[in-house]
Amino acid sequence: MLRVLWLFAALDAVLLLDTGMLFPRESSSRELKELNGLWAFRADRSPNRNQGFESAWYKSRLAETGPVIDMPVPASYNDITQDPTLRDFIGWVWYEREVTVPTRWITDDGLRVVLRVGSAHYYSVVWVNGVKVTEHEGGHLPFEAEIGTLLRKDPTMPCRITIAVNNTLDLHTLPPGTIQYMTDRTRYPAGFFVQNTNFDFFNYAGIHRPVLLYTTPKAYVDDITVVTDFLDDTGLVRYSVSVKGTTSATMKVTLIDKGGHCIVSSNQASGVLKVPNVNLWWPYLMHENPGYLYLLEVRLKASDASSTSEDVYTLPVGIRTVNVSSTQFFINNKPFYFHGVNKHEDADIRGKGLDWPLIVKDFNLMKWLGANSFRTSHYPYAEEILQMCDRHGIVVIDESPGVGIKDIRSFGNASLTHHLAVMDELVRRDKNHPSVVMWSVANEPAAEMPPAENYFKTLIKHTKALDPTRPVTYITDSNFSRDKGAPFVDVICVNSYFSWYHDPGHVEVIPLQLNTQFEDWYGKYKKPIIQSEYGADVVPGLHNDPPVMFTEEYQKVVLQQYHGVFDQKRKKYVIGELIWNFADFMTTQGITRVVGNKKGIFTRQRQPKAAAFILKERYWRLANETGTLPLWTKYPCPL
Numbered sequence: 001m002l003r004v005l006w007l008f009a010a011l012d013a014v015l016l017l018d019t020g021m022l023f024p025r026e027s028s029s030r031e032l033k034e035l036n037g038l039w040a041f042r043a044d045r046s047p048n049r050n051q052g053f054e055s056a057w058y059k060s061r062l063a064e065t066g067p068v069i070d071m072p073v074p075a076s077y078n079d080i081t082q083d084p085t086l087r088d089f090i091g092w093v094w095y096e097r098e099v100t101v102p103t104r105w106i107t108d109d110g111l112r113v114v115l116r117v118g119s120a121h122y123y124s125v126v127w128v129n130g131v132k133v134t135e136h137e138g139g140h141l142p143f144e145a146e147i148g149t150l151l152r153k154d155p156t157m158p159c160r161i162t163i164a165v166n167n168t169l170d171l172h173t174l175p176p177g178t179i180q181y182m183t184d185r186t187r188y189p190a191g192f193f194v195q196n197t198n199f200d201f202f203n204y205a206g207i208h209r210p211v212l213l214y215t216t217p218k219a220y221v222d223d224i225t226v227v228t229d230f231l232d233d234t235g236l237v238r239y240s241v242s243v244k245g246t247t248s249a250t251m252k253v254t255l256i257d258k259g260g261h262c263i264v265s266s267n268q269a270s271g272v273l274k275v276p277n278v279n280l281w282w283p284y285l286m287h288e289n290p291g292y293l294y295l296l297e298v299r300l301k302a303s304d305a306s307s308t309s310e311d312v313y314t315l316p317v318g319i320r321t322v323n324v325s326s327t328q329f330f331i332n333n334k335p336f337y338f339h340g341v342n343k344h345e346d347a348d349i350r351g352k353g354l355d356w357p358l359i360v361k362d363f364n365l366m367k368w369l370g371a372n373s374f375r376t377s378h379y380p381y382a383e384e385i386l387q388m389c390d391r392h393g394i395v396v397i398d399e400s401p402g403v404g405i406k407d408i409r410s411f412g413n414a415s416l417t418h419h420l421a422v423m424d425e426l427v428r429r430d431k432n433h434p435s436v437v438m439w440s441v442a443n444e445p446a447a448e449m450p451p452a453e454n455y456f457k458t459l460i461k462h463t464k465a466l467d468p469t470r471p472v473t474y475i476t477d478s479n480f481s482r483d484k485g486a487p488f489v490d491v492i493c494v495n496s497y498f499s500w501y502h503d504p505g506h507v508e509v510i511p512l513q514l515n516t517q518f519e520d521w522y523g524k525y526k527k528p529i530i531q532s533e534y535g536a537d538v539v540p541g542l543h544n545d546p547p548v549m550f551t552e553e554y555q556k557v558v559l560q561q562y563h564g565v566f567d568q569k570r571k572k573y574v575i576g577e578l579i580w581n582f583a584d585f586m587t588t589q590g591i592t593r594v595v596g597n598k599k600g601i602f603t604r605q606r607q608p609k610a611a612a613f614i615l616k617e618r619y620w621r622l623a624n625e626t627g628t629l630p631l632w633t634k635y636p637c638p639l
């Protein structure tokens with residue numbers, strides 16, 4: 001009974017946003033039309049980057065406003081052409097695509113037609129046939145607009161979608177940045193400016209995730225929230241369905257197992273479903289059958305005087321719990337040790353554009369490596385990636401784009417308000433993923449600054465109120481004694497680069513310094529610790545023995561030095577280790593980066609460096625010690 005009450009309490013946490021953001025899925029009541037492919041594209045190169053708005057480029061076909069080029073969607077635009085000014089472009093770019101919408105979508109005014117953008121970096125304004133339908137701030141989360149009403153106003157018009165996207169970062173965006181104008185005319189031409197940022201990845205821009213149209217009936221399932229628990233072998237699924245477009249509807253909610261059998265159903269919009277002989281959702285390498293998902297099918301029937309409609313939405317549900325003690329992290333009440341990676345959404349040519357071959361390759365590499373988890377450093381990843389995590393049992397620390405908050409002006413009210421809104425959007429999108437076990441609100445903020453205390457106290461409290469079922473953290477650098485936010489987190493996540501940014505070349509200091517780091521943090525806060533980043537750059541193919549920085553040998557020995565300490569501390573309070581980084585990735589140009597950050601254990605093209613084999617051996621050993629290998633594997637590791 002107590003469990004059930006707790007589940008109710010957990011679900012009462014209300015998102016401040018007034019609509020849901022369910023992943024678009026086809027069903028017997030919903031159709032979907034992907035708009036991926038080639039769009040017309042034009043960068044606004046006018047000095048104030050505002051010509052597109054002044055001349056209303058959205059009012060006519062983009063090609064009529066000036067020269068356009070082909071631009072693939074989804075993709076970053078930066079690496080698509082040979083033009084360095086487009087690679088480094090700052091300001092508004094314009095995308096346009098004309099779509100033919102099925103006639104019945106227009107004639108049937110019982111349908112909603114929704115235009116959805118998976119993500120566009122950074123600020124977007126969207127028009128349909130010259131009429132503004134929405135705008136959105138933030139680069140890594142979806143947004144949508146109902147456009148059926150507009151299309152029906154003039155059914156003879158085609159559906160011309162124009163999206164203007166601006167990648168400019170300022171003190172109040174997430175991540176923050178500043179624009180610096182260079183006014184010394186002896187050194188810079190008129191109008192010269194640069195975008196400064198405090199993060200270590202290329203500020204790729206454009207429409208990064210799929211754009212699509214989908215339909216729902218007028219009375220529709222707007223959102224579903226699921227919180228799970230179990231008692232002995234009975235699973236508990238507390239759900240709540242929010243409905244829009246009707247006040248009188250009937251509902252049937254059914255939980256279906258993997259074999260397609262209906263396990264339990266209800267006629268209520270919210271309640272607790274009891275699942276006998278539950279199959280829990282387990283992480284990869286913790287159970288023989290990881291990533292078990294049920295389906296929660298919601299059928300909504302609504303009638304008015306003239307007609308009856310049905311909306312059907314099906315949500316995958318994994319039944320699992322997450323808890324934290326002062327020394328351990330538990331999934332389904334069993335200790336869980338994170339042996340995983342930090343990633344980036346990053347690849348040749350497509351930049352941060354969603355790319356299925358890359359996604360599947362990365363999952364195959366993570367499984368090959370024996371990784372059971374990753375952190376979405378340093379922003380929310382595509383929902384398609386989280387769905388893969390749910391299915392494969394890969395555990396996720398889900399991070400907001402709060403990276404590079406280093407300027408004291410970025411701790412003010414405007415920044416905090418936006419950061420809170422981003423957390424609302426992130427939790428709204430990702431709350432139902434069993435793979436997501438923790439929220440990370442930021443990476444390496446200047447947490448020693450006085451305003452950081454109130455900023456993080458508010459941010460973490462807010463995130464916990466949004467989702468009382470998951471721990472919350474932010475990622476800190478090893479600057480422990482001055483960190484003002486650490487008292488509020490549930491898990492301490494520390495990044496450190498001993499023998500790299502400090503004491504370069506001296507790998508022998510790693511054990512002592514790492515030991516001190518762990519003892520300091522644990523001694524002060526008595527909270528479990530994840531080594532959330534560690535690593536070293538390697539130019540692939542560069543060798544030297546004895547090891548020298550930037551060689552494959554050096555990266556190997558750095559890892560080995562860290563691992564010795566992890567092995568001592570994981571018996572006490574260290575609950576995980578995440579290598580920086582899974583793969584090499586692009587950064588802005590600078591004297592410490594040789595065509596990007598080279599701390600990957602795989603190259604950007606996903607070929608292993610020597611250290612990948614060290615990590616693979618270790619992760620499979622850890623899995624063998626702490627978990628249960630899947631049926632298809634044999635230690636030390638699968639081929």
Ligand code: BDP
Nearest residue numbers: 200443444495533580597599
């Ligand atoms: C860490 C940052 C990460 C960087 C890494 C590095 O969190 O974004 O890429 O350093 O310098 O501090 O490689």
